[in-house]
Amino acid sequence: MTSSMTAFARVQVQEDWGSLVWEIRSVNHRYLEPHFRLSEQAREIEPGLREVLRRQLSRGKIECNLRLQLAESTQKLTLNEAALEGVQSAVNQVETWFINASGVDPLEILRWPGVMENEETNLAPVHAAALKAFEEAITQLINMRQREGAELKQFVLTRLNSISEEVGTIRGVLPELIEAQRQKILDRLEEAKAELDPERLEQEMIILAQKMDVDEELDRLDTHIQEVKRTxxxxxxxxxxxxxxxxxxxxxxxxxxxxxINAGLTQSAVNLKVLIEQMREQIQNIE
Structure with missing residues (x-):
């Protein structure tokens, strides 16, 4: 199925541990180029996220943004009693040297490195939810890419049909154009009353016919059109x-x-190039 490389997906999850939101944007790129913006709590799942992308997509610049908000109940502060005892011991020693050294602000003590610690949070449920939500977002992204891809396919098919019609028109008028060109040359020779060797004249006519023969080009155009449709x-x-x-x-x-050999054929060639360029611009966005 034809897929575009431009799409957007958003998935939100709300649980007891908090909430998360995935926002994924995809634009055209020659290769698959993922970019992640993750919080520190989610850094370790990045390899798994990249693996999901490699399985599902082949091309595109993919920007993946995760906003993670943990509930306050999952972020607890605890006292490191050993560190606190060490600070108290140091304060006691200072008191033996200075007068009134015991007027220590408790908040200053709490700011001492190592006294306050974040209680280790079990992030396994958060990581599992983030991976699941990411897969849902990628599925959503792929569906949008396929919907846009179907429109791009129809756009290309319409132009291919127009090219086929143009090729058919050229095939229909080409014999008349060649005969008219041949007669035009004979008339000019007659007007000039030129006497040419019949064999030499025939050779020149053959060379002229070969130069004007575009059957091979038309055949190749038809072949390429069919190959585009198959692709x-x-x-x-x-x-x-x-x-x-x-x-x-x-x-x-x-x-x-x-x-x-005439303005009509030139115009047909221009029309073909316009249609091909229109297709090429849209194909740059197909995966």
């Missing part, structure tokens, strides 16, 4: 192959333009 129905990342096919289509349109 659009494939699974997985197809954007790079489609981009290559756009280059091939453009190459044939340029050759067709260089072999143009």
């Amino acid at each position: 659009l129905d494939k699974k997985g990342g197809i954007g790079r192959r489609l981009d290559f096919l756009m280059q091939e289509l453009n190459r044939e349109a340029n050759t067709l333009s260089s072999k143009s």
Whole structure:
């Protein structure tokens, strides 16, 4: 299924331990390039998050932002009694040296490094919820990418049909154009009353016909059109192959333009290049 690389997803979780919100944005990129903004409490789950992305996506710049808020009941402060005793011992020693040294502010004691400690919080439930919510957000992101991808596919198919119509038009008028060009040359020779060797004239006509012959270019255009349609129905990342096919289509349109023998054929070649460029711009956003 054709997928776009542009999408957004948001998942929120509320539990006894607190709340978390995932916001994920995806834009087009040549490769898969994830960026994470995580709080310190969630740093250790980053490898698991990256693995989820590698399994689900193949291309795109993915910005993943996690906002984590733990409930106050999960963040407890405790006294380190051993450190507190050490500070008290130091204060007692100071008292033997200075008068009135015992007027110590308790808050100053609490600020002493190591006296107050954060009680270790069990983050396992938080990590499990964050991973589950992340997978839900990625599923949401993929669904949005596929919806937009379906629209991009229809856009490309519409342009392909227009190219096929243009190629058909060229095939229909080409024999008349070649014959008209041949007759134009003969008329000029007749007006000039030039006497040329019949064999030499025939050789020149053959060379002229070869220069004007665009059947191969038209055949290759038809082949590339069918290949683009087949690629659009494939699974997985197809954007790079489609981009290559756009280059091939453009190459044939340029050759067709260089072999143009009248304004109508030139205009058809221009129309082809416009349609191909429109497709190419949209294909840059296909995964």
